[in-house]
Amino acid sequence: MRDAYGRTLRTAAVLAAGAALLAGCSSGGGGDEAKPSRAKPSTSAPGTPTTSPTAQGFTPDPEKAPRNAADAKRIALAIVGEPDDWGPDFVKRSPYLSAPGYWPVLDTDCAWEAGTAPRSVLYSVTTYSEIPAAGGKGPLRVATTVTVHRTDTDADWEMASTLEEALRCPEQELRQGERITGLKSLAVPYGADENLDTLMEQGSYLADAFKGPQYYSWYQLRIGQVSIAAVVKGAPGRTPAEGNTAQIRVTGLMQARAKAQLGATS
Numbered sequence: 001m002r003d004a005y006g007r008t009l010r011t012a013a014v015l016a017a018g019a020a021l022l023a024g025c026s027s028g029g030g031g032d033e034a035k036p037s038r039a040k041p042s043t044s045a046p047g048t049p050t051t052s053p054t055a056q057g058f059t060p061d062p063e064k065a066p067r068n069a070a071d072a073k074r075i076a077l078a079i080v081g082e083p084d085d086w087g088p089d090f091v092k093r094s095p096y097l098s099a100p101g102y103w104p105v106l107d108t109d110c111a112w113e114a115g116t117a118p119r120s121v122l123y124s125v126t127t128y129s130e131i132p133a134a135g136g137k138g139p140l141r142v143a144t145t146v147t148v149h150r151t152d153t154d155a156d157w158e159m160a161s162t163l164e165e166a167l168r169c170p171e172q173e174l175r176q177g178e179r180i181t182g183l184k185s186l187a188v189p190y191g192a193d194e195n196l197d198t199l200m201e202q203g204s205y206l207a208d209a210f211k212g213p214q215y216y217s218w219y220q221l222r223i224g225q226v227s228i229a230a231v232v233k234g235a236p237g238r239t240p241a242e243g244n245t246a247q248i249r250v251t252g253l254m255q256a257r258a259k260a261q262l263g264a265t266s
Contacts, residue, residue, distance in 0.1 A: 061263025
């Protein structure tokens with residue numbers, strides 16, 4: 001418990017630092033509850049992904065590395081966040097799990113559409129939760145995604161591609177009636193070889209169902225060949241601090257599970 005708490009504190013520190021840096025050039029949070037982690041190599045992505053252990057104190061066990069889609073599915077479902085991981089007031093949305101094979105792609109017009117997962121991905125799953133609307137407050141909707149890649153390098157490429165998307169499309173259409181604007185990204189080289197191990201996106205969330213912009217926050221990190229992400233979509237009456245606290249909580253728990261599943265020691 002003590003070690004898991006320490007990991008949560010480190011996650012909170014990264015989120016707080018990222019929020020402070022991004023606040024100078026953006027108002028609100030960024031990310032998309034519908035988009036999974038991306039894994040296609042890109043020649044224009046920042047840096048050159050390399051294979052190495054990531055996150056402080058992470059030592060993978062080669063015997064526990066996923067070998068096929070069945071292994072990857074078991075690991076992903078053991079890691080991905082559930083409503084209680086966000087906080088006591090969260091419940092499942094309907095649908096709760098993403099459809100098998102679900103993989104959105106950001107097109108050339110900066111709109112998200114259905115796509116096909118690359119061969120570098122063994123398995124990916126997204127769960128959807130929320131605090132329902134009540135007391136004059138809108139629904140606080142959140143999601144977590146876990147993607148298991150074939151190699152560490154594939155996962156590293158995903159981080160670079162995610163960063164590149166925000167640079168290419170600071171305004172994105174999530175789906176009809178929902179979009180984000182002023183999207184900014186902050187990548188934190190956390191492990192060895194300057195890998196992009198932690199990524200935070202922030203922007204303003206606009207929805208036809210709400211008046212005015214809301215905050216939007218996407219936080220993603222990788223541990224070996226596994227990437228995890230948590231996204232919060234703001235709503236009227238919900239404060240950024242409320243969403244940030246829940247995001248820190250769920251990310252810390254998923255990070256601890258990922259290390260345990262991959263046989264890490266601290």
